[in-house]
Amino acid sequence: MPNWKLINKTFLYDGTFDGFLTIVFDCYSNKTLPQKIFSEAEYTFNFLDHTTYIETDFEKSKRVFNGIEKSISYTTLYNTYYAFLSDEPEKEIFILKYLCNGFDIGPKINNMLTVSYVFKVMNMKKRCFGECHRLKGLLRFQEIGNNLYYASIHPDNNIIEPLGHHFISRLPNQNFIIHDKIRDLCLLYNGNEYRIIDSTNIKIPTISYEEQKYQELWKLFFKTIAIKERKNARCQMQYMPKKYWQDLIEEP
Amino acid sequence: MDTLQKLQILADSAKYDASCSSSGSTRANKNNGIGNGNKAGICHSWGADGRCISLLKILFSNCCIYDCKYCINRCTNSVKRATFTPQEVADLTINFYKRNYIEGLFLSSAVVKSPDYTMELLVKTVSILRNEYKFNGYIHCKTIPGCSKELIDKLGNLVDRLSINIELPSSTSLKLLAPQKEKDGILDPMTYVSNGIKQNKLEKSKFKPSFVPAGQTTQLIVGATPESDLKILKLSEGLYGKLKLKRVYYSAYISVNNDKNLPTLEAPPLLRENRLYQADWLLRYYGFKADELLDETHQNFNHILDPKCDWALRNLDKFPIEINTADYFTLLRIPGIGVISAKKIIKARRSFALDFEALKGLGVVLKRAKYFITCKGKYCNQVYKFNQNFIETNLIYQERNSLPRPNFQQLSIFDSLQPTKEDKIKCLTGSL
Structure with a gap:
């Protein structure tokens, strides 16, 4: 990557993972690095930028996707995916550098933690993966119909898809909706397949008596299980930051 | 029921x-x-x-x-x-x-x-x-x-x-x-x-x-x-x-x-x-x-220092440890370096020799570790002396906020001359 041409351009794409991989393809084949990369929705017009919109090309993105696993490593693909889901501004440029250099030098790239953009990508992945793991525990379903469950979340990163995969393999017979209220995304699962849709208006019907009963039981259990003599609010808050409390059933 | x-x-x-x-x-x-x-x-x-x-x-x-x-x-x-x-x-x-x-x-x-x-x-x-x-x-x-x-x-x-x-x-x-x-x-x-x-x-x-x-x-x-x-x-x-x-x-x-x-x-x-x-x-x-x-003379743990720091201070002859050459289990013996940091160090030093800046870049916490390590043969610039007294003092000083505090009170000359309620009333009415 050292003698690549830096071009004074801002690339825009549609915000999808495929769109981003298309940019990676174009940059790697032309040996050029853009100044900035933005998803179209996040970009505000600026008369200093020379913008180019990169059309998503599934043929190209598929080649990059397979190429990462083949010529770098599975770990790199994994890191790229989770880093892409993070909410970090300018995440694209770091991942682009990480991937392009990775194609040049191979799986060694994952060990080069002292290189700033590799470290940055690893950190983004860590944060994203960590939040996903935390929400695997902190997400709460409510029964809103016959075998239909609803959960709302307010995550920092866009982790609805990996989170959905966890619950699909765990509760395969349960129909559920996971609602990301920050990004207005809904993951719907019907026992067979899942789909992620945009949603601005979701009305939840009032919950049943049965559901209320279990919520009461859970609240009671939560209160009872703590030992009074060992009270430690700071420790509790550290593990379970206040931003997650709004979606919980229990009241910490 | x-x-x-x-x-x-x-x-x-x-x-x-x-x-x-x-x-x-x-x-x-x-x-x-x-x-x-x-x-x-x-x-x-x-x-x-x-x-x-x-x-x-x-x-x-x-x-x-x-x-x-x-x-x-x-x-x-x-x-x-x-x-x-x-x-x-x-x-x-x-x-x-x-x-x-x-x-x-x-x-x-x-x-x-x-x-x-x-x-x-x-x-x-x-x-x-x-x-x-x-x-x-x-x-x-x-x-x-x-x-x-x-x-x-x-x-x-x-x-x-x-x-x-x-x-x-x-x-x-x-x-x-x-x-x-x-x-x-x-x-x-x-x-x-x-x-x-x-x-x-x-x-x-x-x-x-x-x-x-x-x-x-x-x-x-x-x-x-x-x-x-x-x-x-x-x-x-x-x-x-x-x-x-x-x-x-x-x-x-x-x-x-x-x-x-x-x-x-x-x-x-x-x-x-x-x-x-x-x-x-x-x-x-x-x-x-x-x-x-622990041994027969130290049957219980130190209240101020954690077990690893305590062990390291009693065995200073095994330190300092060179980050770029020590093996995994030796790295783990350094206070402040845990399993994750040790694995990161081993990974990263395959491509570059590490110095203190690079360690910080890796996210290795140097708060305690800096007293016990060398990078490329050099001590950290905040470690002026390498002896037990200096290191122990500094380690304890760093932990001061998490230690239980004794109840100190500022002394005052007027402690014995606290104004009584009557004095205060006199003050208000201006008859003092």
């Missing part, structure tokens, strides 16, 4: 059990059932005491026939008693699990009628969950001391983890505080389960159910009896070595009963518990031996 009241009584009795981890099981979702295991474990909530809630931790019953002095459910105590039915526990677990409140069930029980009778009830509950509901989530069960081997086999084939609490670290303490329990009654089933796990691993096959796949654990009470930290740590080391236990939990003693044989503590010895856990990790992941951390 309805489920709400039963849950309150039986969760309240179960809360003194420290164990609540849900790790070690890779049980997949089989037979189109509900749930699966997660290797790393998942915490679902954290209680007001900061301990994680990952399992539905309840007793099956608290109607106990034993009279252990330290226990809240001893038969001579007047507390509310309740007993679940196997169906009730299974329904509660499934419904909590469907709503993602919990990762599985932690079922323990007081001894009702006889150990075998109690054990049969536990087996029945777990088999409803596994066979009728096809539940593949995590189940942790207590073995009742003194039950028959056939029941242990039955239970072991259904659950993920078994545990039996030693509670008191020596047989003399056991005799004093839990006269009806015997040391052999606790250690025999433990050895039996440990052998069973070993055998099951050797005979592993697709058609054979796995026996206690997540291993077994135990718990020790700290501070109820006069044993030293060294003795407790030695016991844990033996349990990890010989019986291949996954975890030993330490529970700071909380006085719930009054008895002439029990100490009266104002607060549970939480710091001591913390030090024991730190040392426990050093045994399991860092390659330390109990004899290295």
Whole structure:
């Protein structure tokens, strides 16, 4: 990557993972690095930028996707995916550098933690993966119909898809909706397949008596299980930051 | 009595059990059932005491026939008693699990009628969950001391983890505080389960159910009896070595009963518990031996410094350690460098030689480590001297905020001349 041409351009794409991989393809084949990369929705017009919109090309993105696993490593693909889901501004440029250099030098790239953009990508992945793991525990379903469950979340990163995969393999017979209220995304699962849709208006019907009963039981259990003599609010808050409390059933 | 009241009584009795981890099981979702295991474990909530809630931790019953002095459910105590039915526990677990409140069930029980009778009830509950509901989530069960081997086999084939609490670290303490329990009654089933796990691993096959796949654990009470930290740590080391236990939990003693044989503590010895856990990790992941951390002259842990710092200061001849050449287990001996940092260092130094800036870039915390390492042969620029006195002073100074503070007060000349109420009134009225 050292003698690549830096071009004074801002690339825009549609915000999808495929769109981003298309940019990676174009940059790697032309040996050029853009100044900035933005998803179209996040970009505000600026008369200093020379913008180019990169059309998503599934043929190209598929080649990059397979190429990462083949010529770098599975770990790199994994890191790229989770880093892409993070909410970090300018995440694209770091991942682009990480991937392009990775194609040049191979799986060694994952060990080069002292290189700033590799470290940055690893950190983004860590944060994203960590939040996903935390929400695997902190997400709460409510029964809103016959075998239909609803959960709302307010995550920092866009982790609805990996989170959905966890619950699909765990509760395969349960129909559920996971609602990301920050990004207005809904993951719907019907026992067979899942789909992620945009949603601005979701009305939840009032919950049943049965559901209320279990919520009461859970609240009671939560209160009872703590030992009074060992009270430690700071420790509790550290593990379970206040931003997650709004979606919980229990009241910490 | 309805489920709400039963849950309150039986969760309240179960809360003194420290164990609540849900790790070690890779049980997949089989037979189109509900749930699966997660290797790393998942915490679902954290209680007001900061301990994680990952399992539905309840007793099956608290109607106990034993009279252990330290226990809240001893038969001579007047507390509310309740007993679940196997169906009730299974329904509660499934419904909590469907709503993602919990990762599985932690079922323990007081001894009702006889150990075998109690054990049969536990087996029945777990088999409803596994066979009728096809539940593949995590189940942790207590073995009742003194039950028959056939029941242990039955239970072991259904659950993920078994545990039996030693509670008191020596047989003399056991005799004093839990006269009806015997040391052999606790250690025999433990050895039996440990052998069973070993055998099951050797005979592993697709058609054979796995026996206690997540291993077994135990718990020790700290501070109820006069044993030293060294003795407790030695016991844990033996349990990890010989019986291949996954975890030993330490529970700071909380006085719930009054008895002439029990100490009266104002607060549970939480710091001591913390030090024991730190040392426990050093045994399991860092390659330390109990004899290295404590010896006859130092029987208890230092209150101010953690066990690893304490060890390092007593063994300064082994330092400084060169980051770029030391092997993994030597890196782990540096205070402030843990498993994650050590692995990162090993990875990163394959491509570049590391200096202090690069270590910071890796996210290695240098707060304590900087006194004990060299990078490319150089000390950190904040380490002026390399002797015990200098390093100890600095380490303690860094920890000053987390240490308990003595009650100091600013002295004043006017302390003895405090104005009385009358003086103040005179002030206001202007007659002074």
